Amino acid sequence: MVKLMLALDVMDKNKALTMVDEISKYIDAIKIGYPLVLSSGLDIVKEIKDKTNKEVICDFKVADIPSTNEKIAKLTLNYADGIICHGFVGRDSVEAIQKIAKQYEIKTHHKKKVIMVTEMSHPGAVEFMQPIADKLAEVAKILNVDGIVAPSTRPERLTKIKKIVGNIPIISPGIGAQGGELNAVLDILGEDDYIIVGRAIYKSENPKESAYKYSMLLKGHNG
Numbered sequence: 001m002v003k004l005m006l007a008l009d010v011m012d013k014n015k016a017l018t019m020v021d022e023i024s025k026y027i028d029a030i031k032i033g034y035p036l037v038l039s040s041g042l043d044i045v046k047e048i049k050d051k052t053n054k055e056v057i058c059d060f061k062v063a064d065i066p067s068t069n070e071k072i073a074k075l076t077l078n079y080a081d082g083i084i085c086h087g088f089v090g091r092d093s094v095e096a097i098q099k100i101a102k103q104y105e106i107k108t109h110h111k112k113k114v115i116m117v118t119e120m121s122h123p124g125a126v127e128f129m130q131p132i133a134d135k136l137a138e139v140a141k142i143l144n145v146d147g148i149v150a151p152s153t154r155p156e157r158l159t160k161i162k163k164i165v166g167n168i169p170i171i172s173p174g175i176g177a178q179g180g181e182l183n184a185v186l187d188i189l190g191e192d193d194y195i196i197v198g199r200a201i202y203k204s205e206n207p208k209e210s211a212y213k214y215s216m217l218l219k220g221h222n223g
């Protein structure tokens with residue numbers, strides 16, 4: 001079954017904690033990014049992990065030299081189950097994060113995912129990212145990363161990128177607020193893949209109902 005990852009981009013700690021309390025039973029994973037961490041501190045990652053016991057992925061879109069990437073990965077993977085990085089900075093930068101993930105895996109016996117962005121979902125991504133996205137997908141395959149990010153806003157690109165990465169799980173944002181069509185995307189994605197939904201859940205009038213609705217649509221599509 002395609003899984004549901006909540007993009008928890010609220011900028012208030014209490015709101016975030018209340019939100020996950022209400023809806024965590026309807027979601028499979030939680031993505032925490034700069035809006036929440038910069039407003040609440042990195043400890044929010046541990047707090048949400050402890051509270052929900054869901055898969056928690058930090059979306060820091062890490063894009064630095066290997067040595068700095070290592071430091072960011074060390075701090076992040078201490079509590080998070082995974083970290084999202086950019087691939088356009090080169091494979092050595094991604095490998096630096098993979099090295100830290102492996103170290104944590106050996107130490108904790110828990111999987112630590114390294115997820116790489118290929119093509120982003122917003123309109124501007126066609127300018128610089130799309131022309132190199134197929135190549136980034138090939139690199140993701142060579143590096144055997146644990147997931148790649150590809151757009152729900154462009155089903156034809158999602159199809160192409162999925163074909164390149166094969167069995168590497170896809171994490172796909174763009175459904176809801178960015179206009180991506182759930183049904184079109186569900187025809188492409190498989191059981192190891194995720195859709196990311198943010199505002200269509202946390203900004204809706206009734207986040208619990210909205211999360212429930214998405215979870216049912218995913219279940220329904222998979223029979």
Ligand code: O7M
Pocket residue numbers: 007008009033059061084117119120121122149151173174175176177178196197198199200
């Ligand atoms: O459903 P939304 O539009 O409110 O939120 C989508 C989330 O996915 C939000 O956290 C974005 O930062 C993220 N995202 C994209 O929207 N597009 C991308 O191409 C990539 C991401 C992302 O998660 O990258 C790792």
